Amino acid sequence: MGTTFALVDPGGKLAGWYENHFKEKVHHLSKTTTTELFSSLEKLQKELQVLKTNLTKQLDNYEVNQSVETINSIKKHQENQINQLHTVTEEIGKQHKEKMQAYIEKKKEQEAEQLTKDIEDLLTELTQE
Template sequence: MVTIKKIFGIILTFTFLIGAGSIYANVDSAANLSNWYENSFQKKSSELGTATATGIFKTIRNANVFVEGTKETIGSIIESFRDEQVKKVVAEIVDYQNDIENQIDTTVTELEKENFDDYAEKAKVEEEIEQDIENILEEVLNEQ
């Protein structure tokens, strides 16, 4: 009996192995791989491409927002700097104008204190002295 059971077990195992081998041989492994590629890889690849494109567009949009904000900030900084410089230059011009006006006023006051006739007479005397000095120098140089 033991041998019949062994023979029956061997036949059953052999039949099972032959059936499993023929089932596996009938399955088209290339079709399975192709189906997996179509169903899994292509879908994931498409999702990844979409996510990448969306990320790039968001990054570009954020960069544009940043650039616009930076342009506005720089524009306001430039305007502020320009306004400060204009105020500074205007103040310097006003100070210079006031200095010139003060100098003119001082000169006018000094000229008003002096008698113009005395000034003209002093100038005439100085001119005569200079002429006399030139004549003396000319005589001395001609003698030698």
């Protein structure tokens, strides 16, 4: 009697092994790549959130600083206007006093002249009579 050997296709088994091995590697690479991609996207999202927070803080600080500078500028402008008004008011007061003094002196001179004329007229009348 003879022995029967099953036909074994070593080339088919090797091709099947390579195909299965290739599929496992592709699956593993796909899984690793997807995981790394999601991890990178999560990191990027966190970095963007930090950047957004920092930018918001910087904008808030800029807004506060601009507001403070504007308020200080307005206050300084108001103080300058008030100082100018005080200066002008003092100058007008001095000029008014000087003009009033000159007016009073002129009136005194006019009254003295008028009084002198009235006395001369009265003396002239009395001496003619």
